[in-house]
Amino acid sequence: MSDKESKSLSILDYLSVAVATLGSLGVIVSVVMTGWVYEYSFLVGGMLVLLSSSYFVYKIIEKVSKDKQRSGAIWLSYVIAIFMYTMVNTFQPLKELEENSISFRFQFLRGTNTKTESEGDTGRIEYIQYQPPAKARKDINIIGITTESLEKLQGTWPLPWSYYSDIIETFKDSNNILMFDIFFVDYKPGQTEEMVTALQKNRNVLFDYPMEVSAESKEAVLNLEKRIDILRKFQIKNVIDENDGGISWVKFPQPPIEPIGELSAGLGFANVKKDESGLNRKMPLVVKVYNSGRDRETEYFPSIDLLIVCQYYGINVQNDVEVNMGHYVKLKNIPNKIIREFNVKARKFEERDVMHIPNENREVVIPIDWEGQMEINFVGGRYSFKQNEIFEVTNDWNQELLEANQINNKIFLVAMYYATGRGASKDSHLSPFGDMSGIEHHAHAVNTILNQDFLSTVPNWGIFLIYVALGVMIGFLQPRVKTHIGFAIMLTQLLLYVIAALYIFQAFNLITVLPSVTIEQIVVFVAIIGFRILTEEENVKYIRQTFSKFVSKDVVDELLKHPDNLALGGSKREITIFFSDVRGFTTISEQLGPEDLVKLLNEYLSAMTDIIIEYKGTIDKYMGDAIMAFWGAPVPLEDHAYYACVAALAQLDHLKVLQQKWAERHVPVIDIGCGLNSGPAVVGNMGSSHRMEYTCMGDTINLGSRLEGSNKMYTTNIIISEYTYEKVKDRVVTRELDLVRVKGKTQPVRIYELLGITNPEDMEKMKRPLQKAAT
Numbered sequence: 124m125s126d127k128e129s130k131s132l133s134i135l136d137y138l139s140v141a142v143a144t145l146g147s148l149g150v151i152v153s154v155v156m157t158g159w160v161y162e163y164s165f166l167v168g169g170m171l172v173l174l175s176s177s178y179f180v181y182k183i184i185e186k187v188s189k190d191k192q193r194s195g196a197i198w199l200s201y202v203i204a205i206f207m208y209t210m211v212n213t214f215q216p217l218k219e220l221e222e223n224s225i226s227f228r229f230q231f232l233r234g235t236n237t238k239t240e241s242e243g244d245t246g247r248i249e250y251i252q253y254q255p256p257a258k259a260r261k262d263i264n265i266i267g268i269t270t271e272s273l274e275k276l277q278g279t280w281p282l283p284w285s286y287y288s289d290i291i292e293t294f295k296d297s298n299n300i301l302m303f304d305i306f307f308v309d310y311k312p313g314q315t316e317e318m319v320t321a322l323q324k325n326r327n328v329l330f331d332y333p334m335e336v337s338a339e340s341k342e343a344v345l346n347l348e349k350r351i352d353i354l355r356k357f358q359i360k361n362v363i364d365e366n367d368g369g370i371s372w373v374k375f376p377q378p379p380i381e382p383i384g385e386l387s388a389g390l391g392f393a394n395v396k397k398d399e400s401g402l403n404r405k406m407p408l409v410v411k412v413y414n415s416g417r418d419r420e421t422e423y424f425p426s427i428d429l430l431i432v433c434q435y436y437g438i439n440v441q442n443d444v445e446v447n448m449g450h451y452v453k454l455k456n457i458p459n460k461i462i463r464e465f466n467v468k469a470r471k472f473e474e475r476d477v478m479h480i481p482n483e484n485r486e487v488v489i490p491i492d493w494e495g496q497m498e499i500n501f502v503g504g505r506y507s508f509k510q511n512e513i514f515e516v517t518n519d520w521n522q523e524l525l526e527a528n529q530i531n532n533k534i535f536l537v538a539m540y541y542a543t544g545r546g547a548s549k550d551s552h553l554s555p556f557g558d559m560s561g562i563e564h565h566a567h568a569v570n571t572i573l574n575q576d577f578l579s580t581v582p583n584w585g586i587f588l589i590y591v592a593l594g595v596m597i598g599f600l601q602p603r604v605k606t607h608i609g610f611a612i613m614l615t616q617l618l619l620y621v622i623a624a625l626y627i628f629q630a631f632n633l634i635t636v637l638p639s640v641t642i643e644q645i646v647v648f649v650a651i652i653g654f655r656i657l658t659e660e661e662n663v664k665y666i667r668q669t670f671s672k673f674v675s676k677d678v679v680d681e682l683l684k685h686p687d688n689l690a691l692g693g694s695k696r697e698i699t700i701f702f703s704d705v706r707g708f709t710t711i712s713e714q715l716g717p718e719d720l721v722k723l724l725n726e727y728l729s730a731m732t733d734i735i736i737e738y739k740g741t742i743d744k745y746m747g748d749a750i751m752a753f754w755g756a757p758v759p760l761e762d763h764a765y766y767a768c769v770a771a772l773a774q775l776d777h778l779k780v781l782q783q784k785w786a787e788r789h790v791p792v793i794d795i796g797c798g799l800n801s802g803p804a805v806v807g808n809m810g811s812s813h814r815m816e817y818t819c820m821g822d823t824i825n826l827g828s829r830l831e832g833s834n835k836m837y838t839t840n841i842i843i844s845e846y847t848y849e850k851v852k853d854r855v856v857t858r859e860l861d862l863v864r865v866k867g868k869t870q871p872v873r874i875y876e877l878l879g880i881t882n883p884e885d886m887e888k889m890k891r892p893l894q895k896a897a898t
Contacts (some may be wrong), residue, residue, distance in 0.1 A: 136186075139179035143258060146173030152588045157369075158449070158493070163213060168278045170209040177202045193602045197681040198648045200598025204590040207643040217639055219400060224637045226402070226555035232629045233503050233556075242377075255695060256503035260570050261654055262464075262533045265562055266290065267540025273547060275514040280539075280546040281305075282513075288321035289517045290537060295325035296522055300434050300529050302329040304393060304538035304550075304562050310345070315382055322386035329434060330383060331393035331427035334373040334410055341375055351376060352417070353384040357391065357430065359409060360499035361445045367421070369448030371411045371493045372396060376424060389434060391427030393546065395552055395564055396496065403552045406568035409446050409495035428568045430826055431534060435573065436460075436477055436487075449493040457485040465529035480575045487804040490577055498578040500571040500632055504556030508566045510540065534569065538562035581635040593620065593640060594647045601651045613648045617641050648793040693807030697817060698755035699767040699847060700804065700827035701740065703731065703747040703774070703797045706835070711791040719790070724748060727793055731774050737890045738770035743818050749831075753819055756806040764801045764850035766879055769889055771797045771841050776886075796834030799877070800827035801847040830874060833863070839879040848875050855880050 145416070149169020153162045181195055188194035220299045233256065255261075268282065287303060294301050307318070307330060322328060322403070332354075341347065354376055376392060378384050392410060397403045408429045415422045425440055427432075429452065433440045436457045445453040460477040478487070480791075491497050491557055525531070539550040539558050550561040571577060596616065601609040620640060627633045705711070705727070712720050728750065732742055735752045743751040754770075755763035782792045802823035809818055823846075830842045837860050848857060851863065857875040864871045880886070 135179075136183045139176050139183060141174040143173055143180045146170065146176065146204070150209065151587075154583050157583045166209055166212060170205055173202060173205055190602075192655060193599075195658065196602045196651045196654060197595055197598040199650055200594040201591065203647050203650060204594030204643060205892065207334075207594070207639060207646070208590040209589055211636065211639040215399075220638050221477075221636060222398070222400065222402065222404075225404065225634060226652060228625060228628050228634075228637075229501055229555035230504075232625060233501060243784075255507050255509065258502040258570070258574060258576065259507040261509065261575060263508050263566050263570055263573075264533055264535050264541060265508055265566060266513050266516050266535055266537040267510050267560075267562075268513050268538065268542055269540050270542045270544055270547070272512045272514045272671070273542055274546040275512075276517075278545070280542070280548060284311060284318050286315040286513065286517050287537065290513075290520075291318070291321035291325045291328055293522065294327070294525070294535070295321075298327075299525075299886045300327060300329070300431060300534045301325070302331070302431055302534070302536050304331055304427070304536060304565065306393075307383045308332065308344075308377055311382055315380065319382045319386065319877055321839050322383065326386065327388050327434075328386075329389040329391065329427060329430055330379050330387050331391055331674065332376065332378045334376050334392040334394045334412075334424075336372040336373055336394075344377055347375075347377070349381055350378040350384060352582050353381060354378040354390050354424065355422075357389055357425060357440055359425055359444055359446055360441050362409075362423045363445075364411070364421075364423075365447075368493060369411045371421075372494060373410055373412055375412060375415060389390065389427075389430035389440070391425050391430040393427050393561075393565070395561065396494065397552060401553050403497055403554060403564060404501075405492075405496035406491065406499050407496045408452050408491055408568075409492065411448070411449070411495070428565055428572070431516040432572045433567050435448065446491075446495075447489070448495060449492065452489040452491055452495075452497070454487040455485070456485065459485065462532050463534065478575070479573060487572065487575055490579060497571070498580075498634075499579045500574075500576050501567050502570060504554075505559055505563065513537065526593060536562050536566060538565075554690075569838070576632060577774055578632045578634060579632060585637050588731065589636060589640060590643060594643055597644055597647045598651060601648065602655065606652060606655075609648065609651075613644055615643050620644075638838055644660060678786050693805040693809065693820075695803055696756045696759070696806045696819075697802070698762070698804050698806060698823070699799060699801040699850075700819065700824050700835050701735070701750070701752045701754070701762045701767050701771065701797065701799055702828050702831035703750045703771075703795050704797060704831055706794040708748045711793065714791050723790060723793070725787070727781065730777055734777060735770055736774050738766050738773065739891065740770055741766065741817075744816075753804075754808070756819065757817065764799075764847050766889065767799050767801075768843065768847070768851055768855055769880060769885060770843075771799060771877060771889075772879060773886060775840055795840065796831055797841040798827050798829070798831030798833070798843075799841065799847050800824075800844040801850055802826075805819060833874065837861070837876065839876045843875050843877050845873040845875070848873075854882065854885075 146169045149165045149172060151169075153159075153166035153169065153199075156162055156165070159165075170222075181198055184194045184198055185191045211221060236375070238315045244728070267520050268280075273280065273282075276286065278286075284307075287305070291301065335341070336472070344350075373392075373394070378390055379387070384390055394407060394410070396405065396407055406426065406428055408426050409423055410426070411421055411423050413421050423446060425444070427803045430440060430442070432454065433444065436454060437460060438444070438454060438456055438458075443454065443456045445455060447453075457478060461474050462477055463472055463474050465471070466473050478485070487655055489497055538561065539547065540562060541551070551558050552561055553559075554564065575607055593616065597609075597613055600612055604612065621637065624635050624637045627635065705724075711723075715723065727748075735742060735750070738754075740752045740754050743753060743755060754760055757851060760766060774795070778795060782794075786790050800823055802821075804823045805820040806819040809816070809820070810818055826844060830844060833842055834840060839860070842858070842860065848855075855877060856879040857877055860874045860876055862871045862873050
C-alpha cells in the first residue's frame with residue numbers, strides 16, 4: 124500500500140469515528156432535551172447515523188485493539204443498547220409491553236384484596252367481606268349504587284334525586300365530606316327543588332361534571348354561560364404554563380345546573396383520560412380550556428379529586444393551589460389541623476395531623492405531566508375501600524347513627540358501583556388490576572394524594588444510562604469467560620435487575636423500564652455469541668492458513684484451543700532449535716540448470732519438512748537451501764529435545780533413500796549438516812499488525828546456527844550442544860567432539876556428534892501421521 128493510500132484510509136477511519144460520535148451525540152441530545160419538539164427526530168436520526176457507521180468503527184477497532192474480540196463486543200453491546208433505547212421510545216409494541224409490565228408490577232406486588240364469603244341456609248352467598256390493603260385509607264368510603272340497591276329501591280337508572288337529597292340531609296350536621304359522582308346537568312322539575320332544599324342545609328357537598336371533548340353539543344346545553352360563570356368560583360388562578368406548553372384535550376365544561384352549582388362546596392370535572400390501549404393509570408387533576416374565558420383567555424379547572432383533597436385539608440383552590448403544567452400541582456398553606464379519630468380495634472380516640480407526612484412548609488407537591496395528569500398509585504384491586512349500599516344510607520342512616528359510630532372526618536363518594544340491569548349505565552375503566560369502577564379510580568387518586576405516596580418514573584437520562592450500563596456490562600464480561608459462565612452471568616444480572624426494579628417500585632414508588640431491558644440483555648448476549656463465533660472462525664482460518672504448512676495437524680488443533688498464544692509479541696519458552704544446510708550447494712547449482720536445481724531442492728525440502736512436521740516440529744523459515752525449525756512452540760512440548768534429535772536422525776535416514784534415487788537419475792547427490800541446541804528463546808509473532816511472522820530469537824538460536832556450520836570442520840552430519848545433550852544423554856548415542864568457544868559466546872560449550880538413539884523403536888512410535896490441517 125502506498126503512502127497516499129495509507130493516508131486516505133486514515134482519513135476515512137477518522138471520518139467514521141466522527142460520524143459515529145455525531146450519531147451518539149444526536150441520541151444524547153434527545154435524552155437530555157425531553158419534551159423538545161425535535162426530540163424524536165434527533166433520537167431516530169442519531170440512531171440511524173450510529174448504525175450506519177458502526178461496522179466501519181469496528182474495523183478501526185480491529186486495527187488498533189490488542190484484543191478485537193473484547194473491544195468489538197463492548198462496541199457491539201453499546202450499539203445494541205442505543206438501538207433498544209430508541210426502539211422503546213418509538214416502537215409502539217415495545218411501549219405497550221412496558222406499560223403492561225407496570226400493570227404486572229401492581230398485580231404482583233399489590234395483589235388482590237383478601238375476600239371471605241359466607242353462605243346462607245340456601246347455599247347462596249349472602250355476605251362478602253374484603254380485607255382492604257394496608258395503604259387504603261379508612262377515611263375514604265364509597266356509597267355505591269349497585270344492582271342490589273336498584274332492586275331494593277325498586278328503581279331504574281337514573282334514580283330519583285330524592286334519594287340523594289336524603290343523603291345530603293343525613294350528613295348535614297357532620298364534618299364529613301360528601302361528593303356525588305353523578306352528573307346533575309339536566310333540569311328536573313320537582314326533583315331540583317328537593318336537592319336545593321337539602322343543599323341549603325348542608326353546604327359541604329361537592330359535585331362533579333363532564334368536560335366535553337367535542338364542541339358539537341355545546342349549543343344544546345341550556346344556560347351554559349351561566350353555569351360556567353358559577354364554575355369559575357373554583358377556577359385555578361395561580362398557573363404557570365411555560366410557553367403555553369400544557370396540552371388541552373377538552374373543548375368546554377358542562378357544569379351542573381345553576382341551582383345545584385351555586386349551593387355546592389366545589390365543582391370539579393370527573394373525566395378519566397385513557398391511553399391508546401384503553402388502560403387508565405392516571406388521573407387528570409388540572410385541565411386547560413382554550414378561549415373559554417370572558418375575554419377568550421385560556422382557563423384552568425380542577426378535577427373533583429383535587430377539590431376533595433382541598434376540602435379535606437381546608438384550603439381554597441384559588442388561593443392555596445399553584446399549578447406548573449408539566450411539573451406539579453402544589454397545595455399550600457395547609458392548616459396545622461389535628462384530626463381526632465376513634466380507633467375501633469384499640470377502642471380509644473387517637474389524634475393525627477391532617478397531613479399524612481407533615482412538613483414545615485405545610486405543602487404537598489403532586490407531580491403531573493403536560494396534560495395535567497397524576498399517576499395513580501393503586502394500593503390494590505377492586506374493593507380496596509370500604510363500601511356501603513346506597514339503600515342502607517338512605518333508609519337506615521341518620522345523624523344519631525353517625526355520632527354513635529364516630530363517623531366523622533371522612534370522605535364519602537356517592538357513585539354507580541358495578542350495577543347491571545335496570546337501565547344502569549356502565550361506569551368502569553380498565554386499570555392495572557383489570558376492570559374497575561370509575562369511582563374506585565377516583566378513590567385511589569384521592570388516596571394517592573392524601574397519603575403523599577406519589578409514583579414517579581425514572582427520567583430519560585436515567586433510562587438511557589440503564590440501557591447502556593447493563594448492555595456494556597455484558598459486552599465487557601462475556602468475551603472474558605466461557606459461554607456457559609457468560610450465560611450464568613447474564614441470567615444473574617437479568618434476575619438481579621428484575622428484583623431491583625420490583626423492589627424500587629414497591630419501596631420507592633419508582634417506575635423504571637423492565638421487559639425491554641431484559642430483552643436487551645438477551646439480545647446482547649446472543650449477539651456477542653454470534654460475534655465470537657465469527658471472530659473465532661477468522662482466528663481458526665488464520666491459524667490453519669498460517670501453520671498448517673509448518674506444523675502437524677495435532678499442533679494446529681492445539682493452537683485452535685489457545686489462540687491467544689498467537690497475539691503480536693513474544694513470550695519466553697524453553698525450546699530446541701534446529702538448523703540444517705546442504706553441503707556444497709554452490710557446486711551443485713553450477714552443475715544443474717535453474718529448473719533442475721529448483722526441482723531437486725523442492726524434492727529435498729519437501730521430504731525434510733514432512734519429517735519435521737511428523738515429529739511435532741515447527742518450521743520457522745527456509746533460507747535458500749537451509750531449514751530453520753524448532754520444537755516446544757507454539758504448543759509446549761515437554762520432550763522437545765528428544766523429538767528434535769529423533770527428527771534429525773530420521774532426516775539422515777531418509778536422505779540416504781533420496782541419495783540413491785538421485786544417483787540413479789545421475790543428478791548431484793546432496794549431503795547435509797544439522798545443528799541442535801536447547802534453551803530459552805523468545806517465541807511469537809514478530810512484525811507489525813499488517814505483516815507478522817511466527818519465529819524465535821535469542822542466544823539459543825544463534826548457537827544452534829553456529830553448530831550447524833561446525834559440521835564442516837568435524838566432518839559430521841549432526842552436532843548437538845551440551846544443553847541438548849543433558850536433556851537426552853540417557854536416550855541417545857553420541858560422540859563427544861570438542862569444547863569450543865563459538866562466536867558471540869564468552870564461555871566454551873561442549874559439543875557432541877549425534878549418532879543414534881538407544882531405543883530404535885522410538886523412531887516409529889514418536890512419529891505422527893502426516894496429515895496437514897486443512898486450510
